[in-house]
Each structure stands twice: as C-alpha cells, then as structure tokens.
Amino acid sequence: MLTINKPSFFVEEILETCISSFRESNPLKEKLNQCKEKIVLEENTYNELCGEKKFHVYPEVESIISILDSKEMAKIYDEKLVGGAARYFYDRLKLSVVDEKCPFCGQKNIKEIDHFLPKEKYATLALTPINLIPICKDCNFIKKSHVPSTYEEILFNPYFDDFNEEKWLVASISKSLPVRVKFKVNEDSTINENDRKRIETTFNLLDLGQIYRIEANTEIGNMKFSWKRVYASKGSEALHQRLLEDAESRKEYRKNSWQTALYEALSTSPWFYNELIKNL
Numbered sequence: 001m002l003t004i005n006k007p008s009f010f011v012e013e014i015l016e017t018c019i020s021s022f023r024e025s026n027p028l029k030e031k032l033n034q035c036k037e038k039i040v041l042e043e044n045t046y047n048e049l050c051g052e053k054k055f056h057v058y059p060e061v062e063s064i065i066s067i068l069d070s071k072e073m074a075k076i077y078d079e080k081l082v083g084g085a086a087r088y089f090y091d092r093l094k095l096s097v098v099d100e101k102c103p104f105c106g107q108k109n110i111k112e113i114d115h116f117l118p119k120e121k122y123a124t125l126a127l128t129p130i131n132l133i134p135i136c137k138d139c140n141f142i143k144k145s146h147v148p149s150t151y152e153e154i155l156f157n158p159y160f161d162d163f164n165e166e167k168w169l170v171a172s173i174s175k176s177l178p179v180r181v182k183f184k185v186n187e188d189s190t191i192n193e194n195d196r197k198r199i200e201t202t203f204n205l206l207d208l209g210q211i212y213r214i215e216a217n218t219e220i221g222n223m224k225f226s227w228k229r230v231y232a233s234k235g236s237e238a239l240h241q242r243l244l245e246d247a248e249s250r251k252e253y254r255k256n257s258w259q260t261a262l263y264e265a266l267s268t269s270p271w272f273y274n275e276l277i278k279n280l
C-alpha cells in the first residue's frame with residue numbers, strides 16, 4: 001500500500017476548465033456555474049475530514065445535488081475529465097504514483113481513476129482531485145463493489161493514510177517442496193488496532209496475498225541458481241548472510257513490500273538455507 005502525494009491542483013481549476021468548454025446553450029454550463037462556489041468549499045470540508053481519518057462521515061450536500069444530480073456530475077466527469085477539455089488533470093493524476101504502480105496492490109500499472117467516495121453516491125466530490133485516486137484495472141473492479149459500513153471496513157486511502165511507518169506484512173515458508181510462500185498481515189504488529197484492521201480489509205478484499213505469492217514464486221525461480229552457487233562454493237552461512245543483506249536492502253526501500261517479507265522469511269529460516277537449498 002503505497003502512499004502518494006496529494007494532487008497539487010484543486011477542484012476550482014477543473015471546474016473552470018469544464019465550464020469554459022461547455023457551449024452557452026448547454027444547461028450543464030449554468031448549473032455547474034451555480035454550484036462552483038459550494039463544490040470548492042466542500043473540497044475543504046472533505047480534506048479536513050480525511051485528515052482526521054473520517055472518510056466515512058462525509059455528508060452529501062443537498063444544495064448541490066438539487067441542482068446537479070449524480071448522473072449529471074458523472075456525465076461531466078466522463079465527457080470533460082476523462083475524455084474532454086479537462087483530460088490534462090486526469091493524466092496528471094495518473095502520473096502521481098510511485099514507480100508507476102497501483103498504490104493499492106503495489107504491483108500493476110495504472111489504468112484508471114477511482115472515486116474514493118463513489119460518484120454515484122457523492123456527486124459533490126465527482127470532480128474533486130483528492131477524491132480521485134489512480135488505480136489499476138483489477139483493484140478498481142474489486143473496489144467498486146465494496147461498501148464499507150464501519151471504520152475498519154474502509155480501504156486504504158493513498159492520499160491520507162501512511163501505513164509504512166510500522167511493519168505489518170510478514171511471510172512464512174513451507175517446510176516442503178516445492179517451496180510455498182504465504183503472506184499475511186501480522187496480528188502482532190505495533191500499528192494501531194483500527195489501522196491494522198483496515199489494512200486487513202484491503203489485503204483480503206484485493207487478494208494481495210495471492211498476488212504476492214505469485215510474484216514470490218517467480219522471484220525464487222529467478223534467484224535459485226545464484227543461491228545454490230553461493231551455497232555450493234561458500235556454504236550455508238554465506239547464503240544466510242546474503243539473504244540477510246538482501247532483506248535489509250529491501251526493507252530500507254520499502255518496509256512492507258512482498259520482497260522485504262519474502263527475504264526476511266528466507267533469511268530467518270535455517271531450514272531453507274541449510275536443507276531445502278540442496279533440493280531447490
């Protein structure tokens with residue numbers, strides 16, 4: 001779960017671009033003009049609530065939806081932000097991620113923009129940049145059907161959550177061949193209980209354990225020739241030291257990546273670097 005910087009532009013710029021690109025005869029031009037000031041104010045309200053992790057208590061604003069309903073806002077989003085005059089902002093949002101990867105799974109590339117609070121229910125925030133999060137196609141597909149009812153069920157928010165201070169992702173290695181790696185959220189992590197539950201919700205819903213397991217299997221396949229050579233020429237302790245160093249390097253870069261969890265599991269498994277390596 002990769003934290004990303006909040007967008008450096010605001011909804012007012014998007015609204016002005018949309019409004020100026022509508023023809024005079026289009027009723028959406030006047031409606032959007034009427035709602036502009038209120039939508040700008042609501043951006044601040046939403047930002048403050050998110051800063052306090054109160055994503056789920058944002059109230060929809062009647063004075064906006066009585067003029068512009070969710071279908072009209074969705075139409076503006078599709079026709080102006082996704083495929084029209086304001087596309088520039090959409091592309092900038094897609095470029096804001098770390099290593100060009102989806103902030104939710106940390107693996108796949110960005111294909112879409114997700115409304116953290118869905119535009120079908122929160123028309124007021126349909127064009128608001130801090131509610132628009134770059135995401136891969138698979139995560140977006142799964143996320144769309146998720147409706148949180150408690151704080152613990154709210155998914156990771158890449159603009160407002162930073163779950164990288166504490167370590168919470170761990171892996172374990174099977175004591176059999178072929179090697180099986182299992183990833184999970186550590187129940188004993190020092191991260192606070194509410195956040196840990198939200199991490200678990202995101203981890204389970206997006207099936208991150210399976211995504212990481214598949215990546216880990218490929219990594220083991222890629223590395224085994226090199227590991228076996230170290231073992232054959234310098235022995236198990238040399239291999240142990242190498243795995244420790246690899247784990248440390250990965251942890252320095254990203255504490256909760258599957259790579260860090262994998263190498264920590266391998267480097268703390270004497271059975272792996274003493275025994276299993278012989279038959280890998």
Ligand SMILES: [Zn+2]
Nearest residue numbers: 102105136139
């Ligand atoms: Zn993803």
